Amino acid sequence: GQQVMQIPQYQHVQEGEDFTTYCNSSTTLSNIQWYKQRPGGHPVFLIQLVKSGEVKKQKRLTFQFGEAKKNSSLHITATQTTDVGTYFCAGPARAGNMLTFGGGTRLMVKP
């Protein structure tokens, strides 16, 4: 079945440093979604990418969807302590309507 993998699993950064998490799918995706889960919280939708090669920005966050629509990345510029949390990518399974979530990247930011 479809697999969605994320690396790294954990990342410690100093406040102000940049951060990137990568997402790879075993199959081509019609779209990819990104969610953020704060410690003790629930996943919150950040963005959806649909087009091959698409790049979207939200303030310090930059999201990319690969040309082959099998990989994606999330880059945070100049991290802040408010960026702490786990970032998940998710793509629709080929069969059915469910989303397959990656294992997540847990970001920790040292002030």
Place this chain on the structure above:
Amino acid sequence: DSGVTQTPKHLITATGQRVTLRCSPRSGDLSVYWYQQSLDQGLQFLIQYYNGEERAKGNILERFSAQQFPDLHSELNLSSLELGDSALYFCASSGTGQGMSEQFFGPGTRLTVL
């Protein structure tokens, strides 16, 4: 606040018992999804309902079952509980039944099996 509500917030029970988790989707959303998140783990999809009917099934154990009622709220029933069932259980809703839709997650129910 996502508009999705889940009750109870916490549940502590013993092995072998049965519990019911409840979820009310956002107003107007027809799809409800259930996920299990174990400690430091990702989100494991369990099951999806759309307008009262089962739409997709993930890695849901036979001891677990779910349903969606005419008012669109959903219940997840976990029976013959084992220690390994201790986890956070999230419900999410979306406007459509398609994988293209963003999902809105509830605050979760933390289940502890002793």
